[in-house]
Amino acid sequence: MKHRYMPMTEQNRQDMLKTIGVKDIEELFSEIPASVRYQGRLPLAEPLAEPELVKHMKRLANKNASFDTHVSFLGAGVYEHYIPSVVGHVISRSEFYTAYTPYQPEISQGELQAMFEFQTMICQLTGMDVANSSMYDGSTALAEAASMASAITKLKKIVISRAVHPEAREILHTNAKGLGLEIIEIDTHNGVTDIEALSKASDEQTAAVVVQSPNFFGAIEDLAEIEKIAHAHKGLFVVSTNPLSLGLLKPPGEYAADIVVGDAQPLGIGASFGGPHCGFFTTTKKYMRRIPGRIVGQTVDEDGVRGFVLTLQAREQHIRRDKATSNICSNQALNAIAAAVYMSALGKQGIKEVAERNFHKAHYASKRLSQVRGVEIVSTSPFFNEFVMKLSRPVSEMNEELLAHGILGGYDLSRDYPELKQHMLVAITEMRTKEEMDHFADVLEGLL
Template sequence: MKHRYLPMTPEDEQQMLEVIGAQSVAELFADIPEAVKYSGTLPMSGALSEPALMKHLKGLASRNADFERYTSFLGAGLYDHQIPVVIQHLISRSEFYTAYTPYQPEISQGELQAIFEFQSYICELTGMKVANASMYDGATALAEAAALTAGAVKRRKIIVSRTVHPEAREIVRTTARGLDLEIVEVDFKDGVTDLQKLAASIDGDTAAVLVQTPNFLGHLEDIPAIEALIHEAKGLLVMSVNPLSLGLLESPGKLRADVVVGDAQPLGIPASFGGPTCGFFAVTEALMRRMPGRIVGQTVDKDGKRGFVLTLQAREQHIRREKATSNICSNQALLALCASVYMSVMGKEGFREAALLNYRKARYAAGLAEAAGSKTRLAFAAPFFNEFVLRLPEGADIQAVNTKLLEKGFLGGYDLGWAYPELSGHMLVAVTEQRTKEEIDAFMRELEACL
């Protein structure tokens, strides 16, 4: 029982030590100074039987505030959306579940077809010509987009709106340091990018403007105005989008975006303690060969039957390092499959209905916040999709408010003071299609009571 999950026996260990000429395992770590080694016994419980260990682990798991036991109004990048039951059934099939990057693609036809379908869905959703096989997540996709634009227009300045997700902006800055790019952040006004400050920041060295819509504050950016400003300067427009919102909003392709990225988490992917998720990346045809990662293409075999191949893989593993667009290799194939199954089972009408429910339920909740006698107010008047900013009464402690809400069974909104000091006392509230009228009413009642 002691070695049920550990195939190494003391005899195995001794044989290996004899082969390498060591007296003990401790001798293998002799080069580590004693001063930095941990001395004593780690603060852990003693050995437990399997039944006792399972009870202990379940007890620890029960301390998590999950979406099944708590009603979530927390968004800020990860959301409680419906996940159709069929998704788990399909992604649990061993041929998908065990698949990694297809290094021998010709024998991975099922996996390649699934990726091809994902690319096709993303192109249809975004209105762009080409999409890749997916990215790690939306934030790294945005950083890769910044790198792409700098190489494409041979300029070093990237302008990023402060309404872009704070964590995504951090990743863009980290990537930029290694590529010697200049990152300029433009402030916001009334919940959206300040167009006057943006216009003043754009010059002849500007490669691109990176903007998110709906933005981190939940509001819809004035993309036509931003597009005109950057294209007049011969730069590129990069849009980060919530894919579900595209069930209602004009596609980025029609808005003349050059690069479109985002996180596919709203499309049937669980929050999973913050990840992993799946990023998508789509471009105009002119930028196709600069796209990171890989593209799956459709062809026919020698018998004329449809088949799939890896078409473009412009990374340093396949071409000369100095000509590589990125070192990105692994795509989130299993989670891209989640998104593909979601879009397939929802269909165009179901997708649009889900987006519409997000919009309408968020508007209903915002209306309650603005009702006569309410202690909360909407911070900004700009249009929003399924998130909005509430201004709480002066002196309100959002952390204390959220603690009280948790006791009542609610995951409260995001404290914007963490990322935006000037928005201290403001809460970002997300309302998805999962929330019922009764839940929204109860949440707003409890929020008022906490204040």
């Protein structure tokens, strides 16, 4: 068959078969026993030519309400931020996106240097010493942090706040099965981790104390207090964070965190229905050799020219096999480049300014919404760009009605917290205008 993705002509095929010394392609499959050969054609849809294909895919895409068609108040770990045009242009360069892991540094310096720069920027934001070149996502990075803490301390108990993203906790529970970890969840009090309960639960057997700040409810945790509890025993202090918030907030590194993780999605990566995003993983110098995933280091070539390589590979699966620190052998390199371009575009000033915008707008919205009949703002602790409000009606019902008004309402907290019936988590980024927030309040007023 002729196909644009397969250049072989009939003449090529005949010449090649002759070279191989077989009469047809079928003969090349002769080792496969007849009993396992697939008979007939796979029952899949017939092929589409590119014009038909594009039409079909557009039709599918247009069935979805997007940030282009609706005004979104959804966050809960995934945010709509402005992505500067340069980001898309850089990651569309096929030298980046059609390459594989940089195993041959001589022809991969571009990728390696971009990762080195990404690592540096993530260290700058988090206030940590060392970052790897990215992980699948923020949630899996958190689970990897717990297993790293367990491996370092040789302890099995992980104490984690219930104000950590529910999906991250769920993944941690899945991981725990294979690794034999014991997971203790700590309740919240006024939307932040219950410090007293946390203190009671952490002891000599604790491998790590894990919190998120800003937490799932948007609130900024008291990291100074939590750090004391975490380090009262042998356990590590693990913090998950929103990297954009660190343009404004004191970074976890300054609170003596041992591991800081999160997702770089707010840094120039599309929501994409939940992925691909880009986990980041950072630690201190002390634990550098225990970090999972790929890491890029600076060195020189034979002529003394500066260059970059994948380094500390002695930790990795292709060398250590079953003794490796993790089974992960890939990263989200392309999205890490997107995040690096975003951080370069915003720069030292922009990251602060955009973080502040998120703060100002979220606080305007909470004030404006507090005036709506049937809305009660529940968040009392300081928050970044997300807060909780209680409605006089169930959130899922409200969200269906809001859709008709062109609005994607906030996250229904009762999905994960049965005690938070009718509680909505509202995210406000720099994208929301005063007009849109006022309109949201007016529409809610009409529906409640």
